Amino acid sequence: DTAVSQTPKYLVTQMGNDKSIKCEQNLGHDTMYWYKQDSKKFLKIMFSYNNKELIINETVPNRFSPKSPDKAHLNLHINSLELGDSAVYFCASSQVDSHGYTFGSGTRLTVV
Amino acid sequence: SQQGEEDPQALSIQEGENATMNCSYKTSINNLQWYRQNSGRGLVHLILIRSNEREKHSGRLRVTLDTSKKSSSLLITASRAADTASYFCATDATGNTPLVFGKGTRLSVIA
Numbered sequence: 154d155t156a157v158s159q160t161p162k163y164l165v166t167q168m169g170n171d172k173s174i175k176c177e178q179n180l181g182h183d184t185m186y187w188y189k190q191d192s193k194k195f196l197k198i199m200f201s202y203n204n205k206e207l208i209i210n211e212t213v214p215n216r217f218s219p220k221s222p223d224k225a226h227l228n229l230h231i232n233s234l235e236l237g238d239s240a241v242y243f244c245a246s247s248q249v250d251s252h253g254y255t256f257g258s259g260t261r262l263t264v265v
Numbered sequence: 266s267q268q269g270e271e272d273p274q275a276l277s278i279q280e281g282e283n284a285t286m287n288c289s290y291k292t293s294i295n296n297l298q299w300y301r302q303n304s305g306r307g308l309v310h311l312i313l314i315r316s317n318e319r320e321k322h323s324g325r326l327r328v329t330l331d332t333s334k335k336s337s338s339l340l341i342t343a344s345r346a347a348d349t350a351s352y353f354c355a356t357d358a359t360g361n362t363p364l365v366f367g368k369g370t371r372l373s374v375i376a
Contacts, residue, residue, distance in 0.1 A: 253310030
């Protein structure tokens, strides 16, 4: 019954690998997001996406790419992983004129 | 950047005391929201206050907004150990841009 679910919860991988994080929401929301939370707990928007528009934070390296097979899913693909990509990645969703975002529980990515 | 800045960065209080956290931001907003994050968990939406509102209550939470000073405060009354968490403010500039989060206040409530 989880509203926004992310998998995996933990991901440990070597530098240079390519990995994906999946996100699904069952709330019928129009927009989904990916945020990165660094070791100092700072949350930074990476992407927002609805069925009409993808908004990319221009500071995000093009090694990161969102892919949305349908309205309920927004997956995050990361190519050529680097040590600095280690962080917790949060997926979220919202509805227009909603009362806030609903977040997933996060994916802790560790690049070694 | 419209990023919010919370103050203080960390706050430690005794159970039963009130906790006040402040947030300042830089640009015009449609609304401001507060979220809670327990250790190792996702963020949970607490309360939203619109730019034309000055104060809002939800249970033990009281939020104020002063758009002239570009600041907001979150008051948690009669705190409990379970309130221990990080609290973030987030600003919504328009309906089409994602929320921008502040750096958060770490609240510790000691039983």
